[in-house]
Amino acid sequence: MKHRQRISWVAAAAATATVLAGCGDGGSDRAAASAASAGTALAVVATTxxxxxxxxNIGGSDVSxxxxxxxxxDPHDFEPTPADIKAIAEAKVVVKSGVGLEEWLDRTIEASGFRGAVIDSSQGVKLREGGHEHEEGEEHADEEEHAGQEHDPHIWHDPRNAKIMVANIEKGLAAADAARAGAFAKNLTAYASELDLLDAENEAAFAKVPAADRKLVTNHDAFGYYVDRYRLAFVGSVIPSLDTSAELSARQLTDLVAKIRATGTKAIFTESSLPPKSAESIARQAGVKVVGGEDALYxxxxxxxxxxxxxYLGAERHNTEVIVAALGG
Structure with a gap:
């Protein structure tokens, strides 16, 4: 029902957006190109x-x-506003995270009359199937074997995937503004080194946590790539889904509490964009601490x-510091 309401809202906004986009005649595209040639910043809309x-980080002062x-x-429950449609109509480039995270974007772009380039930053990332629990060391089957299954869109939680994402962004920005391609390439090199450092720091931090204690319970199933990268064991989530629309049934709640107790899991981690009440309730029933407030994960x-x-770098460092501290590293 909510999905249909969103579609209706975007369709209703199309008339307004057409005016904003110059009646879909490519006017915003030509204006952006003219601005770039005049030395002004490249107008980019980024979704998340x-x-x-x-x-x-890749565009620096050359992008707006x-x-x-x-x-x-919560990106899983997002609805675009008229201001969002206006921004897309006036942009030269739109950058998305991809893997279906922005289910609202295609219709919003259509409504806006946008004629520029869309950069899907997820291109080339090896995707994991979502909606299942993954134990430490579990290997995921080849993507083709699981055609039709839902893929986990939270790809950025593995810094190696983040490197692919920023490389895609650099390529797209350079194609949109060739005169600044050299600057974009230089920025990519510098930022890729920062991502390598983050990855190495995370590995070193988790090396201090005994393997038996590397167990994670979160608000929803958002950390699959992180769990796989740093060899954690995912015990379960308060919201049993990749998105945030699902709810635990009474049986699932009882099973999660039992599993937390049986596995010796030490904590439940709340997330900054989700209310902590359910996590706090489950933590009380399971007899474990809840990590939230300023320590909530991103x-x-x-x-x-x-x-x-x-x-991104700061949020990921925060996540690792909080998890390692709570698990006894």
């Missing part, structure tokens, strides 16, 4: 906080970024602008 931060989804807003979002956690 993560990809917006990637674009800022409009971020659609604000910090601590699963779908980043922190406030201007804070260390307001960047």
């Amino acid at each position: 906080p993560e990809v917006a931060d990637f674009v800022r 970024v409009t971020q659609i989804i604000k910090p601590n807003v 699963g779908d979002s980043l922190g406030a602008p201007g804070t260390p956690e307001g960047t």
